[in-house]
Amino acid sequence: MTSLPSRVAADPSAPLHAAVAAPGGYGKTTLLRQLTDVYRAAEVKVTGPWPPREPAADHVLLIDDAHLLSPRQLDDLRDHAEQPDARIVVAHRPWPRRPELLRLLEVLRRGGPAVTLPVLTPTEIAGRLDNPGDDLAGWVAAQTAGIPRYVTRLADALPATGPRQVPVAALAPFAAEIDELDPGVRTLLLAVEAGAGLSFDLVAAVLDHDADVADLVEAGRATGMLAADGTLVPLARRAIAALGPISQRIDVRQRLAALQMARGGPVLPLVQPLLRVAAAPGLVPGAAGSGLGHVYEAAGEEALGDDPALAAELFAAAAGAGRTTAARRALATALAGDLDHASRLTDQVLAAGTPEQRAEAAYVAAAVLAHRGQTAQAVRLYEWAGTDVAAGFAAVGLIAVGRLTDAGRHLRPDDATGRPPTSLSAAATLMARGTAESVTGPPAAALSTLVQAATLIDPAGPAALLPDSPAAIGALLAMHCTELDVADSLLTRAEQRGTGGTLLTTRHHLLRSWVLLLRGRLADVEQRLPAAGGVTAHGRDDLLASALRVGLARRNGDLVGLRSAWPDACQALIGQPVELFNLLPLGELAVAAARLGESHRVAGHLAEADRLLDRLGDPPVWTVLPHWYRLQAAILADDQDTARRHAAHLDASRATGTHAAAFADAAAVWLDVLAGHADPETVVAASRTLSLAGLTWDAARLAGQAAIRTSDRKAMALLLDSARAWQDRGARPEQAGGQQLLSAREREVGALVLAGMTYKQIADRLYLSAKTVEHHMARIRQRLGCADRHELLSRLREIIGEPEATP
Structure with a gap:
């Protein structure tokens, strides 16, 4: 045409x-x-x-x-x-x-x-640009919807080079157009920019008169700023947000927020910009918050899980508008990782708040103390808070400091309080039970309970303020009994779900690095260390991080690095009381101290650790690894009497599990190596057992030390080959897709379960007993961290794939 x-x-x-x-x-x-x-x-x-x-x-x-x-x-x-x-x-x-x-x-x-008159195509837009390369025309089209006037404004204002940002000069011409708009149309466009869309009832209520909203919408479209689908052209939306009358913009958002509150809708998108415009020049102080305290408070609750720092700002704005939100602000501030500010806020509430506010502030203050490693003080505040969740965390803390009997009064049945349980209170109860089971029973039961707690806490994600996560406690327990696959699975899931938010991100990261350290994956640990050091570590996590650096330097044979990391580690250790959950870094520091001739630096903490474990009845699952570390320290200090004493402790714990037996065998072989009469085959067998438990570096060291202490060239070659084999095995990356979590037999059993076979059929097929098959499945569920059969089958399909037809 x-x-x-x-x-x-x-x-x-x-x-x-x-x-x-x-x-x-x-x-x-x-x-x-x-x-x-x-x-x-x-x-x-x-x-x-x-x-x-x-x-x-x-x-x-x-x-x-x-x-x-x-x-x-x-x-x-x-x-x-x-x-x-x-x-x-x-x-x-x-x-x-x-x-x-x-x-x-x-x-x-x-x-x-x-x-x-149609809009411009990207090709036509490109013809109006000085430098249309790199799909700049497409970006301009997206910002302007191809409207010729807007394309010209943006094209004329764009710099020759630089990032793709809308220049202020491209928005300036809108100022006169916005001022000349009919007041009703301008209010409509401000409401759309605020997020009301074309919700006629919301817009009508904002207009506060009997205007015909449909007519105003048509008028808005006629300006070119409002697209046919009811959205603002992006360039026009930016202009309205930047150049619209501030007082009217605030008023529109206030009205919309109040309406959303009344209908139970989300208010965060409406309220968040008010935090920025409230301080604009010429505004009456408090104009953007007057009468909106309850709206700011509701917006803070919406932001709490995804952006606690923003939530803290909103709770502060609510307080400025007359709401009593200091306790919620303290919670948000703590979740954002600002423990100092959270502590100051809780002190204010504890001094002058209502009983309900003081209880919440006590809960927050307890979590802050727990992250700083002051567990005993945290317990007092949890007990004072008086909630079911706080009771569970109090029990965990009491056990951590060796007060198992006192913890018993908090280990109540779920329905003992008469209050309905929540996912968080149920998870806290399971954390307490799992921790108690870890010192009173076999580790498998405790791990199972903690895995269940980790699953229950998933819905809370980053919005829950926790003193510690069930994943972290479960991982520490798993590392103590060399269930390194379980530890890694728990921590991976916690990282993916954001459990505990910013406060626990560092802890989960560090503990996963510890799993790699125990495996002998030293290069991987070294790669992860900058990320761990790039964030602030509080109290106990500072101890974890510094001990991790010490452990990495020691295993790498880096004496200069070890001496460099040692002062920070000592400083972190001095600031932390001994408790159940920091025995792992304490053991590593004990070995390093012996290597550096600084054993007196850790002697007091080791004595306190002995007293702690004694108060708990010397639970095998928590004592084996500390005795192993102290055996290594004694070996480095050439203290054979102390080495024999810790080897005897390990031998006495042999019956408590395969991990204990592996350590006991290795300890006995170490004594023989030190005495100079170790049998090479026995050394290889003991180091192989350590390697199978995941402790490949320890396995390689045992074989290597035996090799350099023998004069038999054949035995030396055998031992050196074994040491290299374990070292190579530790350096290999894990298999993808979760395969490393299951043994070959467990994958075989899992495949047959996926194929629909019963335990008895699987037992007949594999020449096993049905009880053994049941044991394999329980172990698979534990390793994969599955709470129910449905989740277990889903995870097995991810790892093994769809089953093949069985004859």
């Missing part, structure tokens, strides 16, 4: 009746200028923008913004358009649709359909 200017150029004297309809910015004025140029080039007189009362017959009428003309002017234009030989082009916006304009358009349609 020939364009209108081309049609005129072909025959300037021909009659012309045309209407051009488009929203603002689409190029109506530009088209009329082109027509003016064509007619004047043909020496035809052009009249406009206002038609004379009696236009000359040989004049061409080019009328812009006809929707703004008076009824009389429109009627005069219609009379002129009735003349068959008239030449008239009328441009107008699609709204308002006034009767006089509609009658004029009806006459003009006799000359053909109305002319429509």
